[in-house]
Amino acid sequence: MNPIVESLYREGNPDAEAVDKFIQQNQFPLVEPGHVTFVYRGQAQAVHLRSWISGLDTAQPLVPLEASDLWALTIELPDKSRFEYKFEVEENGVKQLVLDDLNGVLAHDPFGANSVCQGYGYERPGWTLHDPTARSGSLDTLKIASRSFRDTREIQIYLPAQFRRNRTYPLLIVHDGLDYLRYADLKNVLDNLIHRFEIPAMIVALTQSPDRLIEYTGDERQARFLCEELLPAIAAKFPLLDDSNARGLAGASLGGVAALHAASRYPKLFGQLLLQSGSFAFSDLGRHKKDPVFDPVVRFVNEYRNTPYPIAEKIFMSCGIYESMIYENRSLLPVLQDQGMQIFFEEARDAHNWENWRDRLRQGLSWLFPGPLWMVYE
Amino acid sequence: MSVQIMLGPQSPHSNLKNAIDSLSVNGPVVSITAGWRDSEAEIDELQAAIGSPIEDLNLYHLAEELFSREPKLHALHRERQDKLLELQRLYRIRLTPGMTAARKLLRDKAESDLLRLEQRAAISQVRSLDRHHLRRISAIHQEFDRRRAEVLIPSATSLVQSLQKKLAESGLVLIAGGHVSVLVNRIRLFRLVDMLAQKPIIAWSAGAMVLGERIVLFHDDAPQGKRDAEVLDAGLGIVRNVIPLPQAKSRLDWSSRNRMALFSRRFAPAKCCTLDNGSIIHLQDDRMTYASLCSVITRSGMKKPVVTR
Helix, strand or coil: CCHHHHHHCCCCCCCHHHHHHHHHHCCCCEEECCEEEEEEECCCCEEEEEECCCCCCCEEECEECCCCCEEEEEEECCCCCEEEEEEEEEECCEEEEECCCCCCCEEEECCEEEEEEECCCCCCCHHHCCCCCCCCCEEEEEEEEECCCCEEEEEEEEECCCCCCCCCECEEEECCHHHHHHHHCHHHHHHHHHHCCCCCCCEEEECCCCCHHHHCCCCHHHHHHHHHHHHHHHHHHCCECCCHHHEEEEEECHHHHHHHHHHHHCCCCCCEEEEECCCCCCCCCCCCCCCHHHHHHHHHHHHHHHCCCCCCCEEEEEEECCCCHHHHHHHHHHHHHCCCCEEEEEEECCCCCHHHHHHCHHHHHHHHCCCCCCCEEC | CCEEEEECCCCCCCCHHHHHHCCCCCCCEEEECHHHHHHCCCCHHHHHHHCCCCEECCHHHHHHHHHHHCHHHHHHHHHHHHHHHHHHHHHHHHHHHHHHHHHHHHHCCCCCHHHHHHHHHHHHHHHHHHHHHHHHHHHHHHHHHHHHHHHCCHHHHHHHHHHHHHHHHCCEEEECCEEHHHHHHHHHHCCCHHHHHCCCEEEECHHHHHHCCEEEECCCCCCCCCCCCEEEEECCCCCCCEEEEECHHHHCCCCCHHHHHHHHHHHCCCEEEEECCCCEEEEECCEEEEEECCEEECCCCCEEECCCC
16 A cells, blocks of 8 residues: 555544545655555545556556545556546446546646646656747748648648748648647747757648548548648748758657658658657558558558658657557557668657657657757857 | 956846946947857847947858858868868767766776776876867868968958958957857958957857857757767867856756766866856956856866856
8 A cells, every 4th residue: 555545544544634634735646656546535336547558457446445435546657657547436327537636737638638647757848838038939820722622721830939031941740730739838849949959940830630530541632732732832931941851740649640641652852750659550460450440541551561661861759658559659660760761769658648749849859850059059 | 458258148137238337348349149140130139238239240141241252262161161070070989988988987986096097097088089189170270271361362351351440440349159160160260369359358158158268069958868068179269268158057967966077177277167147257367357156167066156366
């Protein structure tokens, strides 16, 4: 048992006042080196920890603590790990997924919020937080009447602080760009890394799909839109460096698939790829067992694995070891390396979520687009 | 002898105006902002900070123009820069094992004369490599200077003379931070070193770095990990026995005393001085006459406030 929970019972069963004090005086979950203890307070028939960690049971039972309305579960957790969870509370035969009321740390995504468990030693990187000394970039809007999609797409364009039309800039196109802004603090990250000269001042196009389950799964229209419509439109409106090494595509999950797919359809047009937890589903033998949404992904990834070829100069891949996609990412890695491209693969003790992708951005962006920090002393 | 004032970064708070007010300035203020490269001309904020007009020498822009007009000079310059880049790569190949060995020996806890002698020898090897590197760099610069005389046309010579004249007539020179290599390069290209040495100077960040005898690059908090500090080039040699360390708070790993101790012992007897936002050092005849919010790295890797006489 966790020593703090143990101390609650040191002088016998606690009364309600002692339990209140225990709740007020501690931060939950209770974190210690190598372990974490989840605590739920309330009446219930059963409480489960629901997490989406590959390799662990998705539902682990919390045990009721004697003579109280507390429930607890201690699990092993390597230091500096991070994952998201909810409690599944069963009462009167009804199961409900709820946030951990005792834990104020939440992560948000397009589907809502989850509680976040930060393992011993995890700290949110300072460069993801707003830095009042860093000059702030701005957001502009670009509307494109797309021939590929037969509709109009609105793209947000991040312009770096002190943007000047008489200079030229590298370009990064980010899939699910608005989600990166909302859930991965991309604007803070860009402002800070540019301010610290870790990346050059750059333009970042933030695309968002109205139907990513189709358009980001290896859809030829998406590749055509990016390469034949969006890129020329940005180049016409903003001063870009005319060099493939100064052009990049980025995306997470299916966004990573879309980025890899577009780069494979237009090899070397984009010199830099940032692929985070890419959903690179494939099948070596027989049919894949994923949702049918993945059919086109599997077709594309199988096709590329069978006949690989160089598509960019550098590829930064990251993936959490607590997500099922780690298998697909590790499998794709040697295929890409064998094509003579420079690959940086970063694994993290994290899961399939925006904060994992946020925390890897510094390494990824500064490796793909190195800034002049070694030489610049402002 | 003239006064030199070194400052830390001018953001978020500028102490430039205070530094200027501490001098009696006789003549126009000129600035060198070549380290800002493309943004060289954007001196509005600088003028606003000091509340009076400045004439910028435009060295970055003038060099670009000169190179486009004089392809032979440009080719010669490019050739030198390529050589320097390659030399830096070769230096790094030798520096890394030397620094690794010195760090390992400094980490060793044994209390013995045997260890102390080996520590000293390891640091001495790195110092010797740094000196060798500077000699090799100097030879490349000398070759450039010799060959440049053959390709320089009269208009370029008159441009150099007009810049020297502006400097000669100035009452104060401001040298801003920025890209340290570009900055030292442009000052050398237009042969302004001798004239600068006679002028009161206020220089910050990279500007302060170029005033010294050696330009030392450092960054312990880079995204791809710590790098060993490197000697990039000789500085202008206007200030002696000081290694200015701009943004030292964030760029140096103060948690590692061995790392800091090695930094200090490697460049001794020069004082490794921190220059953070708000820092100021006054120098005259190579003596520090006033310092505020500055520290030196001690032999044991600690921070100690600069003491002036």
